[in-house]
Amino acid sequence: MADLKPARCRSLSCRDVLLSPTGSTVARSGRCRLFCALVVLCSLLAAGEATALKLEVRVQGLAGEQQSNVLAQLAIYQERKDAALTEPRMQALHRLAPDQIRAALIPFGLYRVQIQDSLTRPADPAGAWIADYRVDPGAPVKITAVNYQVTGSGAGNPAFPKTFPMQVGEVLLHSRYEQAKGDLRAVASAQGYLDYQLVRHQVLVDPANNSAVVDLTLDTGPRYVFGPVTFTQDLLADDLLRRYVRFKPGDVYNPDRLVSLQSRLLGTEYFGKVEIVPHKDPTGESLVVPIEVIAERNQANKFRVGAGFATDIGPRVSMDWRRRYLNQWGHNFRSLLSLSPALSQFNFDYRIPIRDPRRDYLRINPNFTYYDTTTRSGWIGLVHFGQSIVTPGGRRRDLGIDYRYEDFTINDVETDEVNELVPNVSWAKTVADDPLYTSKGYRLKYTILGSVGGLISPTSYVSGVLDFKGIRRLSSKYRLIVRSDLGATWAGSLDDLPASRRFYAGGDQSIRGWGYDTLGPNDPITDETIGGRFLAVGSLELERQLKGNWSAAVFTDFGNAFDPEYALEYEQSLGLQVAWRSPIGQVRLAVAFALTKDQGPSNWGLPPARLHFIIGPDL
Template sequence: MAAAPSPTGSATFLNTTSLFCRILFLLLLFFLSASSSAAAVSVDVEVKGVEDALRDNILSRLKIFLHKDSRRLTAYEIRRLHRQAEADIGKALAPFGYYAPTVVGDLTQEGEKWKAVYTVSQGEPVRVTAVRVETEGQGREEMTAAAKAFPLRIDDVLDQSIYEKGKKELVRSALKAGYITARFSRQELRINRERKTGEVDLVLDTGPRYMFGQTASDQEIIKPDLLARYLPYRAGEPWTPARLYELQRILYATDFFSRVSVRGDFDAARDLQIPVTVELESPEHLNRYSFGLGYATDTGARAQLEWRNRLLNTSGHKARGTLQISEFENLASFRYDIPRGDPRYDSYVLGASYRDETWEDTDTSLFSAGVSMDHGEPQFRYGVSVEARDERYDVGATSGTSRLLMPGAHAAVIWADSMLRTRNGLLIGVNLNGSAEAAGSDATFMQVVGSSKLILTPLTSWRLIGRGSLGATLVDSIEDLPPSLRFYAGGDQSVRGYEYKELGTRDSSGTVVGGRYLVVGSAELERMVSESWGVAAFFDVGNAMDDPEVDFEQGAGLGVRFRLPFGQVRVDLASAISEDGYPVRLHLSVG
């Protein structure tokens, strides 16, 4: 009787056979891959007869174009993709309303180089013959206007991208109005290719309107009533997610918090009111310190130290202190902000400062303290103030003191595409202040100053910058006012080509004592050569005087601008073209 095969021997034989098959398969795959690589060819694809969006969409769907640079492309694949090209082009044109295009394809070969040319005639488009866009549900009447604004009209080419955009805009309008479950109960686009007609049939069911519920937060960083004043919505107003993002942006802008999270709790919604939860975290460091160095022709070398407290207490108070030391001007100031009304824009400001300044034959030291009520929206700013001033000064051979209780008001309007790097913008501001001896001041006067700045970018990398200032003071004599309230002209920010505060009324000794009137204007053309530097040409004109009919002084020159991480460097070489010999002066500003 023959012995049965050993199970161990059978397993060994099977394993050996399996290993041999695997090796044979890998070798076969290697040679096929090498053969394919050796036979790789290329094809140039050209589409004629259509342009712009139609051509771009064809190329994005034309498979022979998408695979033209593939290393695995073979002659067989090129012929197959060429046969498929007409269908690809038809699918690419359909969304634009062209359902019966004519495509003439030509495929030629020169060696291993292939060329495919497709001449496309899109034919007559499908046009809209009926548009029915309706709304139903709780917001039916409110959404009527949005439905009527659907972008497709009868006789329009049936462009499906416009159709989809119209649908999205209709749903977006419903969401903004608080209908967050809005959906299309019917959305049909009926196309008859033979008749080249299309019908739009949409019905939007708004569903119920949801409202904002109560806003809750367990934070203790600021008082609950202060947090409530930052809310851009009120309980009972229509729900819209955009307001949540707005609240998050507002809270981050306060600089009170290191993290802000705002979310709607849909699971806790009751009676169609969605509660909002706000989570806030306090920053690790509430005090910030900064130190800077700079130089300007007007002030000389300077150093500045600043302390800023982001949040002094739970009422949202802030404080800031600044110390600046320079060759010709020193400053120490303190500011205390108290939010009021809408805390984003409204505040009471308490401030005190000491400033001493020296130029030419003038030395002045001023201590001031005051309170103001300010409103500071990005586009519109205004405020009123009361300031107590004590100034001691020497002007030439004259010395004096001035104590004033000075009420004032200011307003400004700003239009700008960017507050950091403005390409186009306009600022117009006005300041009004005065004092009266009847209120305990040493002088009676009223002063108004208007200023403006215009920035235009007519061409890429070119900016036109214009600025101007007009000032007038009603006072018996300029000597009744301290130097800080007199008008002067000349310097880096005034009429270049002249020294700082060189222009103004002069006394019998030739000392510049300032004037009651001010007129300054400037036009500058700036060309940015790169992101970090540019060149400029400018013309300045103006003067400070007691007599409005005094001639204006003029300065003109060329400059270089550098944009550095710590600020801008301005180098201007200006000539006082009103003076004999056209003297030249260098104006430098760093930081």
């Protein structure tokens, strides 16, 4: 028998139960106090005993939740492994056990429980005592009548159930009765009946006849509505704050909507403390409840310094500065400096809240990037002006225009400088039960961008990209992870595209087994990778949980970047991965074998291999 969590909430659900005079007498609270006093007395008498006993407790005749609740409340079972257990205390606990078993079964409507109990001394002094309880739960009490009524001004409100959830003929389950009462209270509160009362709420049980009568009357009282919302704070304009309020004066008063308002305001990080104060008329003459929001500003600045490592870009250090607010209109910004040998970046993201200020904003986003990979090097200066909103379907849509300057070199052969004006739009959506360690979810983003030759840009092109990653748990220990990256660019030739607008493959998030951006069309003269106008990369991964936070996976990555003007090459890798689930996401170490790469010398006849180290969330 497994040890169980102490779930004493079941026995608490009996507080409305009354026993009819025809049934056996049960003095609930008095008996409980007597039980506790006997246990304490026995404990004091046994304090001087030093010999620990071995005890085995058996409860037979029950199963499922009934047995779980009995074991949770059976003191002799809970203390069976106590090193201080002595024979006098054990005998005292054994005498209490039948009443504890009966009390634990009452929430299941079992009032005529028969118990055969025995406490057997071991034949061998080193053996174990046996406490045996054979339980015959008997027939459960059933509901023979339900007297249910809603009175007051809300008597006709359809939000209240027309009939009580427990019906005649059903077994009396006290957990269902308490749940039904709680649901009625929740409906009354959500419908604005702040003064509701349970005028009658009791269950009359006749154990002799296995019958019960449910008697419940709820009086709603008057219905309240929201009044005007005022703000007590010294940071933001009231017009901005009112956009966080999702109700208006005259709407039915619902406390849950106030909790949501508090959550929304705290989620902005403008405020460190938010208190919602409803000013209900204590005389009851007015049914309008004005709302006061009292908020204290948060610290303006937030700084963070970090370090990391990934096989694609090597060691990395980062510095992050976030300014939570700049003025009364809620403007804010975030700046990030990230330095690594292969990719360094400075990003400044200035945001202006619009529409729904929780999630919609205008962006001014200067960005400077320096890259130095195996296939290309250079730097990009970019200024993005755009709008970012969440659509009714839950997708984030970014619409904007970029001015870009790129100075690049491809494999020390092709060098150029490009100025571009690039309109762009993207849609993205992430759905996950847990973004750090996902059992069911996906991430989808698709982007369209381009330029018009002669309008600052030297050439014209249109490019579309689709990125997808999906995760599905197959069983308690297995997950299937799929990933796909597709891209296509329509341009006169590959030479019309700067390095950052070409597609490459290879690396931690692409085709493992190759270095970062080392795959793609090769120049037929130099045999160097020069990128392509199309991309098709996929991945399949099957993961199995090993023990605790550790898991292992087998995967295959495949595809490539390609271009119609150059030879098409298909690449594939096969690999193994171990991962540890950390508070910031999975820490993954993978070895990938490049199946389609030139074999070369190998110690064991295996394809060339590459290690990949990745830290981060699943989606």
